[in-house]
Amino acid sequence: MKTPENANEKFVEFIAKKKFYSENHSPNISDEKLRPILTEKINEVATDFKQIAESEKPTDEKYQEAIRIGLLKFPEMELGYDSEDRERILLYFQEIMDIVGLQSSNGKLNDFYYGFDPNTVNKKN
Numbered sequence: 001m002k003t004p005e006n007a008n009e010k011f012v013e014f015i016a017k018k019k020f021y022s023e024n025h026s027p028n029i030s031d032e033k034l035r036p037i038l039t040e041k042i043n044e045v046a047t048d049f050k051q052i053a054e055s056e057k058p059t060d061e062k063y064q065e066a067i068r069i070g071l072l073k074f075p076e077m078e079l080g081y082d083s084e085d086r087e088r089i090l091l092y093f094q095e096i097m098d099i100v101g102l103q104s105s106n107g108k109l110n111d112f113y114y115g116f117d118p119n120t121v122n123k124k125n
Contacts, residue, residue, distance in 0.1 A: 071093075
């Protein structure tokens with residue numbers, strides 16, 4: 001994969017911006033106490049992506065592993081966030097993926113949100 005020229009600048013902007021506030025029709029975070037925790041965790045994911053992007057050979061596999069590890073930072077039951085919070089987390093993951101031009105999480109984001117990837121479920125007729 002080729003890292004976009006402006007990726008470093010976009011990572012800096014992403015990490016610096018306020019997160020988990022009401023924006024673009026998204027509601028505020030369900031529990032104010034979660035905001036700094038979730039912000040720190042999503043910024044860690046962005047930092048991991050930034051390091052891959054700055055490496056000599058950024059690959060889809062490295063980004064996929066960063067997504068897998070990043071999602072493990074958000075244990076749903078332990079933190080107690082709701083589906084809207086999970087959706088916001090995924091939107092931030094997608095924003096991070098867009099910075100480097102990564103097209104797919106290979107079902108990892110669906111697994112996180114739904115508990116499975118609905119694109120891979122066999123449908124019986």
